[in-house]
Amino acid sequence: MTQTLPLTQPLPARARFPLPILAISIDLDGTLLETAPDLAVAANRMLKEIGRPPIAVEIIKDYVGNGIVRFVKRTLTGGMESEPDDELFLRALPVFEKHYAQALSLTTQPYPGVVEGLRAMHAQGFRLTCLTNKASTFSVPLLRDTGLLPFFEFVVSGDTLPRKKPDPMPLQYSCEKLGVPANNFLLIGDSANDTLAARAAGCPVFCVPYGYNGGNDVRALAPDAVIASLTDALPLIVKAA
Secondary structure, three states, X not given: OOOOOOOOOOXXXXXXXXXXXXXXXXXXXXXXXXXXXXXXXXXXXHHHHOOOOOOOHHHHHHOOOOOHHHHHHHHHHOOOOOOOOHHHHHHHHHHHHHHHHHHOOOOOEEOOOHHHHHHHHHHOOOEEEEEOOOOHHHHHHHHHHOOOHHHOOOEEOOOXXXXXXXXXXXXXXXXXXXXXXXXXXXXXXXXXXXXXXXXXXXXXXXXXXXXOOOOOOHHHHOOOEEOOOHHHHHHHEEEOO
C-alpha cells in the first residue's frame, strides 16, 4: 500500500523544483511492480525442494533488490551479505530460477499510480527506460506480462552490463544511449541502490516509500524527493529545452 508521506525531502542546495528533465529511468521491483509475493512463492518452493523451512513474505521483502544471486543467498542464509555453502548455493540457484519462471507473474501487479504516471510521463514527452538489477530472463517477461513493456524505449537489466546498481554504470550507459546529460536524466527508485547509483552518476533521484529498501525509511537516503506515487513526480519536473 502507498504510504502517506510529505511529498518532498529537504533538497541539496543545487536542486530546485521543477527539475529540467529529458528522460526518466524507473526501477522495477518495489517501484513499478510489487514482486515480493511471487518471489516468496518461488523461494519457498525452492526451500521445500531442498529440504529447508519456508520464509514469511515480510522477510522476503527485505531480501529484494540486488539481483537473483544475492536474493537466493539471502534466502539460504538469512543474512543480507552472508555467503552460503558453495555446494548448497549451486544446487539451490537453478531450483529457484525454475520455480520463479513458473511463478513470475502469478500475482505481481503495478503499484497504484504506476500506469497513470507512465501514461502522463509519455504524454508530456519524457523518454522512459526501466533500470533493474533483475536478470533479463525475468525482467522483460515480467514487464510484458504486466503490460508495462511498451512504455519503455529499452530495459537495462542486472545482466545487461558488467556492473549493476549501486554502481553508476547502468545510468551512465542509459544516458549515453539516449544522448541525455546526467543532470537531465531522472531516476525513480525505492532503495539505497538507486540513490547511490544516481549520486555517483550525477543524476537527480526520487524515491517511493512503499518498496523494498531492507525495511528502512527512504527518507534517510536523502533523495531529491520522496513521492507517494509516480503521478506525484510530474509536478516536480519540467521538460528540459
